[in-house]
Structures are given as C-alpha cells and as structure tokens.
Amino acid sequence: MANIQTLDPTASPLDYYGWELRRQREAHGLKQGQLGNIIFCTGSLIGQIETTKKVPTRDFSERVDAALGTDGVFSRLVGLVLRSQLPTWFQPYAEMEAKATYISTYQAQLVYGLLQTEEYARSVLATGMPDDLEGLVAARMERQRILEREQPPLTWVILDEAVLLRPIGGREVMRRQLARLLEFTGHRWLHVQVLPNSAGEHASLAGSFNSLRFDDDPDIVYTEDLISGHMTANPETLREAALRYARLQAAALSVEDSAALIARVMEERYGDRS
Template identity: 65%
Template sequence: MVNTLDPAASPLDYYGGELRRFREAAGLTQKQLGAITSYTGSLIGQIETARKVPTFRFSEIMDAALGTGGALTRLTELVLRSELPAWFRQIAELEARATEIYVFQAQLVHGLLQTEGYARAVLGVMDRTDLDRRVAARLARQRILEKEYPPVLWMILDEAVLHRGIGGAEVMRGQLAHLLSFLDDPRVNVQVLPFTAGAHAGLPGPFNLYRFLDDPTILYSEDYEIAHPTANPAEVAARSLRYDHLQAASLSLRDSAELIQRMLEERYGDLP
C-alpha cells in the first residue's frame, strides 16, 4: 500500500512527493531506482514518505538518474533549512547572505567548521531525537563556503576548544585535522586565543558578526535556545571593538595552525 503524503505539510513532505512523482514518471520502482543509483530501495522509500532527510549528494544523484534538471537539489536547501530550530533559521539566512562572518567561540568549534562526528556529539547532548536530521541540517549550512563567491570567515577559538574532548579521540582527531585543512584558504581563517592571553575581551561570552554589501552589520549571540540578533549601531560597534581586541590577543594564523597541529600530534597522533 502506498503511503499518502500531504505535500503542503512541510518542505520535507513536498520533497518526498516530488521524488515519488519523478520516479513514477520515469517508470521505475524504488528498487529499480536504487539499483541505478547505488542507494537501497528502502532508503528511497523512507525519503519519499518523509521519514528521512535527503542529503545534497543524494539529490544530485537522483536528479542525474531521473533527468529532473536539478529540481531535487534546489529543493534540498529548503528542506534542510526547515529542519533547523525555528529560532535559528534567521541566523542561517544571515550566514547565507553575508559577505563577511566574524566568529568568537569559547566552548566549541562553530557549526560552519564542524565535522559530522563533532556535530553529532554536540547535538546529541541531552537530546538524541531526530539526530540524523539535525546533523544534516547543520552540515548543510557549510555549503555557503562552497559558493562561487563565498563569504570571508574569521573564526577565533579559545584554546579550551582544542582541549575539550567532544565525541571521543577519533572525532577530535578528525575535527582538528579539519581545522588545519583551511590553512591555505584565504577565505577561511582560524585563530586560537591562547590561555596565555589571560583576561580578554571575549570573557562575557561568544558572539558572531555578519557583514553585508548593502545592509547594516548584524550582531548575534545566543543563550541556550534563544537567539539575540541586533543591528543596533552602538551594540555592533562595541562588539566589533571587542573582536578587534580578541584578534590582537590571538595567535597568528600560522602560529594557530602550529598549536592545533601540536594538539593533534600529542593527543591523537597515535590513533589508527
């Protein structure tokens, strides 16, 4: 029996309905489409019935197999955006539109540079419901770094972030290696605020600044599950000044990479 979907219920339901429509128009069963694309018919069925979230890779392969002209891939961004917490969707929009993003994080690696394992460990604390969906939605945000004209990202991480063993040794090894992979990318810049900096301008807490070509700069901070975006000029100016001082107190890009490399080798270098 074919499960019925209400395409208007959510972007995920709409995607599932479109995938089924394209597949049936091609005269293929789920199993036959799976054989063509190297996915299981079961997975295709779960996505068609909105029980699983598609990845961009899945959509690209389905578009190629079904000749949809990229329709499913274009839908995927909407689907994954809808899987973000409602309070965070505005911030994802800011990330997507910004020309420059400035991040200070004292607790963990920011979502734009998290690996899948790290994101899963972070998002799974206290709540593992729909974890696959939430991880996929977080990782999808990183596609802004692959655009033709990606934003310039500056990320300052407190040295404590490197020491905090989130997800276990293998996950941390992958995460630190991922940070190092951007060393030669002038648009993705990672600096470490060392313990030796002592008292610093970021002690009140982490924050982000989003700059745009024609719109005012947005300051963003959060408290557990509450977002605090503002374009108030005085607040933006005050936090921009704090960011300047944080950068001045941080290690250079090269020295930051050397510190991350040492952490990688000393703590996780002998892992398989």
C-alpha cells in the same frame, strides 16, 4: 507508515520533496525497489523519504536527478529541505549567514559550525538528544556550502584554546577535527586564530558571539543562550562587539602561530599512542 497520498506538498519543503519524488518515480514507471537499485540504495529508504520519515541528503538528490533525468530539481530542492531541518529559532540566523559577505566569530566552547567535521558535528548535536540527529547533521553540513562558493564570505574565526582541548567525540574525532582546521592555513578567504589560555581574562569572558556584514543589509550581531539565539542590528551593540573583537584579535595568536598550536595539540593530545 504515513500514506504518501495524504502528504500536503505545500506543508513544508520536506513534504514537497517526498510528494515530488513519488510523483516523478511513478511517472517513470518505477517501483521503490527498482529506483533504489538504480541509485544504489534500498527501496525502503526511497519509501521513508517519500513519506518524510527520512531526510534526503545532497548525494541522494543528485543520484535521483541523474536517474530520473529531472534536470537538477531534487539537487536544488534539497537545500531548502535541509535548511528547514534547522531549529526554528536558528533558521533566521542561517539565512543571514548565507547572505553575509563578512563573518567574524569568537567561539569559547566549540569549533564554529561552518568548520566542523561531520563526526564532530554529530557528537555536538547528539548532546541535545534530538528526534532526528541525522537530519540536523545534514543541515549543518549544508550550511558549510557557503564556503565552497567561487567568492565565499571573508570569514575570521577566533577559537578559545579550550576548544582544542575539549575531546568532543573522542581522540580520533578530535584529531580529524583539528586536521580540518589546519586545512585553512594560508586560505584566502578564511582565517583561524587561537586565543591562548595564557591570555587570562579577556574581552569576551561572557561567551561566544558572531558578527555578520552584508553588502545591502545592516550589520548584525548574533548570540545564543541556553535555548535560543538572538540577532540585533543595534548600533551600540555593533560598536561594542567590534571593539571586543578587535581586542580578542590583539590577544590571540597570529594565524601562523595558531596553526602551530593546533598542530601541536593534535599530535600531543590526540596523536597515535600505540
């Protein structure tokens, strides 16, 4: 196990978190096991986080702040830590997504990351065989906090019907994921439409894409290929994306009919068959 004293707190947010956790714990005269008992976890977990072997969660950070009286230091720091766990190529997009005032996305294969349940996200991310699956899952859940703001970005999501039919994680995981989508029915800031199979050929057969708008920055379009993501503010690309999205919205079911389809698929395909 790494020696915490060798950690460079300037190396990364995770290194700083581990360094600061040990510093604060020792300043309070607590051993790892003693702090673990106070916040209802093992001393081993404390040690793993202090040595960057484990990524802290937001719940862990809030409990540490309460136990050590650190005035929200770890609750604020954990956001940086979790964002740093995202793939390097994805981090610039996540930063822009967090600043956007309007998000529109068409997803051909998967539920959009901001709407994924934790278990659905875990099943998706596991396909890449990552070294730290739980860190990636925690980072994805952290991204979703932008939807909890007092004034979140206006978000418009179009899902291909195939997304509903692909059993990611199995029947129970999919049932809970579709139930999650239904929670947004009638939501003020977030709308979900389904592009039905009956639409046939459509304006984005080439694949998924996201468009982001900002108050003070140029609009961008984001796409992904097999190994990385790409952002552009090219005016011609923006116009083409806007045109294609308008066509997708026209071909998609209404928000109300989309919810009805999601509910029907949830019951007929993933319902209780006992």
